[in-house]
Amino acid sequence: MRRIMVLGAGYAGLHAVKQLVAQNPNAEIMLVNRDPYHYDTARLHEVAVGRTDPSEISFNLRETVNPGVTVVIDEVTRIDHDIRAVELRRNGLVFYDYLINALGGASSTPDVPGATGNVLPLITLNDAMSARSHIERVLTDYHLSQNPYDLRIAVCGDGFSAVAFMAALLYQLPGLAKQFGVPAERMEVHCFASNPKPLYRFDPKLTEWIMEYLGSRGVVFHANSRVTHVEPGAVFVGNQTFHANTIVWATGIRGSQVVPVSGYAQKFSRVIVRDDLSVVEADGGWPREFVIGDVSAVPNPQNGRVYPASAQLAIQQADCAAANVLSLMQGGRTFRFVFRPYGTILPLGPHSGVAQLEDSRGNYTRLKGAKVRLLINRMNKYFRDSIV
Template sequence: MTTIAVLGGGYAGLRAARKLAHAKVPARIVLVNKHPYHYQSTQLHQLAAGTKEEADICFPMATAVPKKVNVVIDEVERVDREGHQVFLKSHPPIAYDYLLNALGFESESFGIEGVEENSLPLVDVDTALAARRHLEETLARYRTSGDDLDLSILVCGAGFTSIEYLGELVYRLPELAKRYDFPMEKVKIGCIEAADKILPMFDRKLADWATDYLRRHGVVFHTSTPITAIRPGQVVSNDATFSANTIIWATGVKGSSVIPASGYSSKRNRVVVQDDLSVEGNPREFLIGDVSAVLDPSSGRPYPTTAQVSIAQADCAAANVVAELTGRPTGKFSFKSVGTVCSLGPKVGVAQIDFMGHWKLKGWIVGIVKKMVNDRSVLEVADVKTVLGNN
């Protein structure tokens, strides 16, 4: 029987596996995922800040996929693309006829000295929980250490993850101050960014509102400040040094390291794919999500690696596998964003919504919108029962 291997149970992989199962294709569908659960990567910042618990952003893989999908919990080591096999860490290789590679992202150090040794990334459940433990233990230590750096937090990068993490952090800090008995007036929060603007994808007024909100809550932004090294307790930018005992690394991500290990030609472990999401020269191999670079015909630049784009790619790739199986031509990937939402804690944020008009929102209403967005993303990779279970 024909085998379709789907690698990765994130937004792209899980959605694709579900679409293939519902299409009732005459094939065996195998979904490989490192963990027995799916996690909402767009909510990792909340887990790291402690405003959400693990159960709030995760659900079992077994409850999310139809019975037709065979789930293998293991880590992919590499893909033998010529031999059509996926090599796993603990299981025998999986032979496939069609491949949907959706292996997701890893932290990107950009080759900067000391990043991996001296900072805390936010790329999965384990790293988010590690960052949370470190934050709380360091803040609690101030009572005995008296070290002001225990109350100093530096966030590297000012992308979506950083800004949303900062929003959750300033929301939760007063509660942590009461719990661990440290003076809020001594807390210092810095955000270090190489670019000269914060949230450039937003309308300038919305971006300024978000930046001002965080400033009013104690965040100091250092823009046009490229990071050149991370040392124990220090972020270095050329001749300037910033000190803190909690350093969060959220400057950007790259695709899975399985990509170079499998011989793909890539940049930051992302492969430029054809307009139907297949790999050039191999119409039965599709790359979607964070490991793919899909060029937007209007700009000539790759689409951003967002959950919204990943889900749309999954739909296209699954439909194209079905087309291949049934002898029909594949279709081109197209995407139209419905908007962008950036939370600044659980109650406020900024948003640009392109649905039934063009909406620019800020403040408390965005908290409601963000909740709707999170619920929608769960519904697109699972079911109503799972949405209700995560509320």
């Protein structure tokens, strides 16, 4: 029996599995994932600030995935495309006939000297839980240390993850101050943005509103401040040093570390793909492999820029990749991937948010404030329904 192997149990991988199962192909479907659970990456910031329990945004794979799917909990170390095999840390080589690579992203901390080990990334569920524990420990330490840097939080990054984290943190700060007996008025949140302002590619009017929203609640923005070096309790911007005993790293993601060791043509460890999501060969021909989700680099045909990673992109890619695998199995052709964005929705704490919605004609509708929360709740339900 032929084997379809799916790597990664994020939105892309799980939706691909769901689509494959629905078509009931005459093949074994194997899902490989490092952890025995799936977690909702769009809500990691809620766990990091202590607002949401990890169990609310995660579920056990073996209890949720169709029982006909072979689930392997192991870490992918390398892909050998020539012999069509995936090397796993514990199980060694596992062979496939068709591959959907949805391994997801990794932290960008290796790009900045000193960042690894001295900052708190927000890429995985373990990252979010570590950030939560760290914040609580530092606030506890303040009773003895009276160190003002224990009350200072530096957020490095100016994208959606950074803004969502800061907004959630601001909402939690009064409760954290009361819980740990620290002076709320002395707690500081600083954002180091490498661009003139956060979300610089977002709608300018909504960006200004977000800046005002966060600024009025105490966030201090440091624009054009790319972090060049990190040491314990300190970030460096050029020749300037900024001290904080909590440093959150939300500068974006790279593709999986498996990418550079597996011979892919890649950009920042994201695999460059063709218009049908198959691989652009770097070292040979790999016609039975498709790469989707955060690990893929999909150019926008209108401007050539790579689409930013998002759940809606991953889910639509999964539809296309699953359809292409099934078509190839039946001797057919592959289909071109066409991304149809419905817009961007960003939570700002539990009661507010911003949205930039796009219709089929490319027209935008801008929303802000409490009414966006209804859209966010619907979006979260849609994401969950797409994978279970």
